Amino acid sequence: MTEDTISGRRRWGVLLVLCGAIFLEGIDVAMLNVALPSIRAGLGLATGELQWVMSAYVLGYGGFMLLGGRAADLFGRRRMFVGWLAVFLLFSGLGGLATEGWMLIAARFVTGVAAAFMTPAGLSVITTGFPEGPERERALLVYSGTSAAGFSVGLVAGGLLASAGWRWVFFAPVVLAALILAGALALVPKAAKPVRAGRLDLAGGFLVTAAVVLLVLGVERAGHAGAGRTVATLGAGLALLGLFALVERRAPEPLVRLGILRGGALVRANAAGLLFSGAFFGFQFLVVLYLQEVRGWSTLQTSFAMMVVGIDAVLSPTVVPKLVARHGNGRLIFSGLLVAALAYGLFLPLGADWAYVAMLPGLVLLGLAFALVYGPLTIAATEGVAEQEQGLAGGLLYTSFQFGAALGLAGVTGVAAASEAALEGYRTALLVPFAAALVAAAVSLPGVRRARARRNVTQKLIEHVQ
Template identity: 65%
Template sequence: MAGIKGELTSLLVTVSVGSRSMLYSRPAEVFTEMSGRAWAVLAVLCGAIFLEGIDVAMLNVALPSIRADLGLSTGVLSGVVSAYVLGYGGFMLLGGRAADLLGRRRMFLLWLTVFLLFSGLGGFATEGWMLLTARFVTGMAAAFMAPAGLSLITTNFAVGPARNKALLVYAGIAAGGFSLGMVVGGLLTALGWRWVFFAPVVLSALILAAAIPLVRDGAVPERIRGGFDLLGAFSVTGAMLLLVYGVVRLEHLGDGPVLTVAVFAAGLLLLALFVVNERRTPHPLVRLGILRSGALVRTNVVALLFVGSFAGFQFLATLYFQELRGWSTVQTGLAMAVIGVDAVLAPVLTPRLVDRFGNSRVVFGGVALAVTAYVLFLPTDIDRAYVAMLPAMVLIGVAFALVYGPLTIAGTDGIAEKDQGLASGLLYTAFQFGFALGISAVTAVEVAAVAAGRSEIEALRTALIVPVVAAAFAALVAAFGLRRTVATESATHSASTQLTRV
């Protein structure tokens, strides 16, 4: 324990020194094959992304119990979810660049500690403001931790079989964490909703204890020159916060659009300020040239639409099972648990499919399966048997297995080592914007349908069209926008062939 305490103290001191010190820790060996140590490092980093996924899913299932115990209004309860999205989406780009500038390992360990502390605060909450604070800071911690963890993988594992294997396992664990979280959240909520916050504290502590001796920066140590782009940091973070908040407010358009429009306008104004600043400053926070990569931009568009479609579907399915069907949190979690099949299929099936058909075709096939799944769920009624809904749940799990991993690879493929944290931050920003947009869009449609005089089940079916449309657009971009050159695709095939033999 003393060693851990000393290490964390060192982290804080080094980060505070800023550009005047050597901010990278002793570099690790770059793994070219999946050795025992490579698997140990990967397990720690996968544990962190699993923690982030399971934390979000458990809370979603526990919301009705939290409201009943603390007597929260609908607005405050919605804010508990929105606060996390605001913290995560608002600080994601800053988190990705901070990993590149201040050291990926240091950012990972520091913000994992913050995640641990504020998750515990949520468990002790007795009023709404405590929950809101805890969720906002927890989301902010995830915004720094997630891109640092992903960039640690892309810099610790060599390009080719080792990196592809690591990324596919990482993506499978991330998606599986969210799926498993719905089941675990139901079980823990049955014991008491506070366990939904305390369980991540225990898991965070175990991951932190293992990460300190195992994880090392994969980049060559270098001295950061020049100052930190504070104007860029504040303007882009403010823009992200306002834009995410604007997305969250879409569900309140019925109360008047003035505030929502003002929030979006202010966010776009700050974003314009950020772009102007990045073009002029000698030490930009975000190198805008990275956005010249059409493949990178299209990958992030697919990520936003794909995750947005699932977020909207998952939100509606939870309401359907619990509020319209009257199922318990445990029953709801078990009903959606089959989606977690992606955690098994991603590291086993996806590499072989990428080897045979290529990365872009696998992504397109996965998104097409998601469209099919949402269409199959559309005719849902109050008394529909679960067995009739099961094919849709299975297809969603398979879709995640085929899409999430290859998208994670595509989001950082061909990016310079010095920009890996930034590329990771862009990808996770797309994921988070997609999540916020998906939930807000289906909520707005459902509320409008109810206001138009439709029954609750009819309104839900109307809102279910949103995930269908979003996934269809994602499939369109994947079909025509993710094609790579023959040489690149052949290289991917060769790497995947070796990957399946690891």
């Protein structure tokens, strides 16, 4: 048996292991989110430096994701998944030993790099191990729902652990990662024949990572640096992206085969994913700081307040598959993005003494939006892609998610820092996720129209045959 042809009985055991890994990634991010004020107090970090505790992870994750996806295609999905899961385990624990801000930021960056190689490898095991169609779609929706469950559990676990000490937020995932690693070694099958050796496009990987770092740095500087420095930084990032495209066009084995970007559905899914992720990460960063630093809520109170967003963990594997079968991915993605925009819009008049009942509708709608968008985006971004490029497709999607997260965090931090009063800054910065969700909906709209056109053609063919 090869790693690409998993038997029916074994598929679901492998899916359990892979879901454990994406659960680990979700719980790791969520626990860190609610622990940020405790980390700030423990290490004496400024707001800009605190943002880099989050951004270092997403930069490592997003910057190296394309390299990770290509490595999975070339050198073996199991090998990349297991090896980098071990690195994730090690540096997650090292983050808890940090005594200076730069140490924690460095550990988070390497943890993000490990996730960048581990995650597309895991996703491509699913997309190659499950036959395309309803079975694969259900597996992907279960996978995305598990990620949401990790985020929800992480919010509560992060509050409990941070109450005991923020370092436990980094030590706890080590135990879970060790269990998943043992399961992966036992269940994820090895390749029956040697994996085709290939040349990894290291020049392309360096260029795209440097471009992401400069673009995020430029956005982060916009609120507190001179216009000249900001424009220069953003211009350098865009120039590196252009150079990356030139290198990829000439490389014998490019990191990204540019022809894959001709698929309209794939490009729309990635663009919508970037904007959706940026909106969500920017929003939750602001809300956590608002609840703990403006309202004075404890980490545990904040955790329980945000936990309702995790309703998508229930909806994704149960309700969403039926909606996908009935309405298609395009309609769900577009509807979910509009729901997300509504959720963020409800928070725009944020007050200094809002009761939780005033926040609850927006948080519930955000959980619903996540269910409608995240899983269907994963399906749309990998559907119809050749098996030998499934790692690349997964890498592109998760690069978009993490690049978006980094930009969203940098954007809201820059806008919030421009205001002298914290509440006024948070309220202004909430316009960023609101606008991003609306733009994402506009980007995804052509997919709805094309899906409707295809259905009309199919119906006419059926009527003609009858």
